[in-house]
Amino acid sequence: MTTVTSADGTEIAYDSAGIGPALVLVDGAMCYRAAGPMRPLAALLTSAFTVLTYDRRGRGESGDTQPYAAEREVEDLQAVMRAAGGRAALYAMSSGGALALATAAADPGVTGLVLYEPPFLGGDKEYTARLGELLAAGRRGDAVELFMTTVGVPAPVIAGMRGGPGWSTLEAIAPTLAYDDTLLGDGRVPGELPVSVPMLVVSGTASPAAMQQAAQATAAAFPTAEHRSLAGQTHDVQPDALAPIMIDFLLG
Template sequence: MSKVISRDGTPLAYERSGEGPPLILVGGAFSTGTAEEPLAGLLVEDFDVVTYDRRGRGASGDTAPYAVAREVEDLAALIEEVGGSAFLYGMSSGGALVLRAAAAGLAAPRLAVYEPPFTVREDTVAEKAAYTRSLTTALAEGRRGDAVELFLSVVGMPREFIGQMKQAPVWRSFESLAPTLAHDDAIMGDGTVPTARLALLTQPVLVVDGGASPPLMRDAARLTAAAVPDGRARTLPGQTHDVDPRQLAPVLREFFNG
């Protein structure tokens, strides 16, 4: 594993493999770089693929106070490390980060995102604000398990499943990553599709959703694509938010080679 230093001095751990134009994969909530390794392994024949631990995760450092701009700078450091320009792919809230980074002017000639978790319902903005307050309080009081449970509840996991997960080894991993839930929350803003920001993008942007995902998530993906001047929407039949990399990889390969 290699490391690059971001603008504020935070070390970022990353893996790099394959040959071709650089492609950086950006994970979502509760993920480290290892979460994107199955997808990376399917793309290395066409691209110089980078997976990395976002700040506060895995082997990367974290520097307080957090700001979304610092994560944009992290991506800028990685892009500079691989030659000054790179394709970007983001999963879930990682997709929202990719879109923010591109709007900030990072050198990314093409972007692809999978189901960035925006909302298309204005009446959920108050719910998002309440989640932010509850999450902030839980983390400030050191109640990491409560923060994890809150997040899982908000994304729709049934209470009985959450209870089962608490008894599984993965729960300890979730608790270790709980502070980064605040990072993802900040990246999502008020939760609505950031149409004004997306209108600034000049490069082609592919927005992918799963045909078996909830209708509101699919609606958000379509609205995201529609807000980008060169936005393109694609649905993977039978897929959910937990997308099969074997179904996603050919779509990304076609788009980034386009």
Template sequence: MDKKTLSRDGTRLAYERTGQGPAVLLVSGAMSTGATMRPLAAALSDRFDVLVYDRRSRGESGDKAPYAVEREVEDLAALIQVMGGEASLYGISSGGALVLHAAASGLPLRRVAVYEVPYAVDVSATKERTEYTEKLTEALAQGRRGDAVELFLRLTGLAEEMIRGARQSPMWPGMEALAPSLAHDDAVMGGGQVPRDVLASITVPVLSVAGDASPPWLLEAARAVAAAAPEGTYRTLEGQTHMVDPQVLAPVLAEFLTP
């Protein structure tokens, strides 16, 4: 990230911009930095002024305690000012949950798009999320970053054999470095249920997208987001999963985000 700005609480935010046109800010999900959004930024840069950034406590950005979702909304407000005072937002997975909170807060936004925010759609999933929060909080408090990452991977449905393999991979130290941010994403998810009261207060158009090859509960959650937003639209992408191809997603976003 080649540029820096400060959030309201003084936290340093690292970001980079590419392209020209209407302003679009991309928000990454859990266990990721802004670098994961670069391929999508490149795919949109021929039509938009695109900003990607490291969320607080990740990559080259700083952090300050105590954490609150409102601080991350303030981060987005600071970055929108960098882009001229108004922008559209796109967020993937739990980054989408942050985008929806930001839209409900009254930030100067034109449009909002999210991809597969992993909200729970049944009671058993809600219980699983509660247990995850308790175990994650304990692991991070005790400095067991590796165990925290394991908990997250298990929550996503990754097989135990693959988790054991991940621990032996060269990527593991980087994953452990991001472990504290898992608590931030967990807070943004707010217990995991679809926040219908939050969504009902959003006054800008909302596009909720899912891949038709993803698990059915993710598609159901995406439909629920669109249904709860006053100006919500639901779209599916053929053959896509939670690891969506930027080249497939970009045209859909461009169509929706173009003024």
């Protein structure tokens, strides 16, 4: 593990492995290097890229300087890119797609984008308000449960998780749920962003229709973007299904 210092002094932890052009993997909500989909995916990409995985602020081994602003997360990602030489492609999962798009709009060092099911679903003001209330009251476990319920995790599964040993880890990063909500804004595709690098937006044919439609709408909003469907994949996409199309798109 290595750290890089972001513009506001926050230490951001990252790992780097592989050979080739730089590729930074950007997690979605509730994930970080040690808990989420990026390490298995990185293992399949290191033969083609120098792959950087990092802990977004407030997660894992990264710091969390307050107050939060979406611009600070963009600066964090830019700092990781600088550690890779200043130029990198970005792969982003779910709500990490909003961060990747904002960074591509702000930094000419972004060479390409691959987004998997960015959840531009129109926003949910009730969720935003309730999440803020729970976090302000220190009810982190309830905030995690609210998020999981909102994304469709069945109640019995959540109840089982709350009694498990990993729940405290989820509670520790619960405040970052508000960060992702902030990045997603009003929930609309940010088609006004000046993003002109090659972009691939991917969705799974077994994902909910709304997620597939959001991916298609994201691709349609940017002139350099294309959409691709992965047969049989859900929002929990399998690395061996995703890695080959990433390599083909970014290096082809």
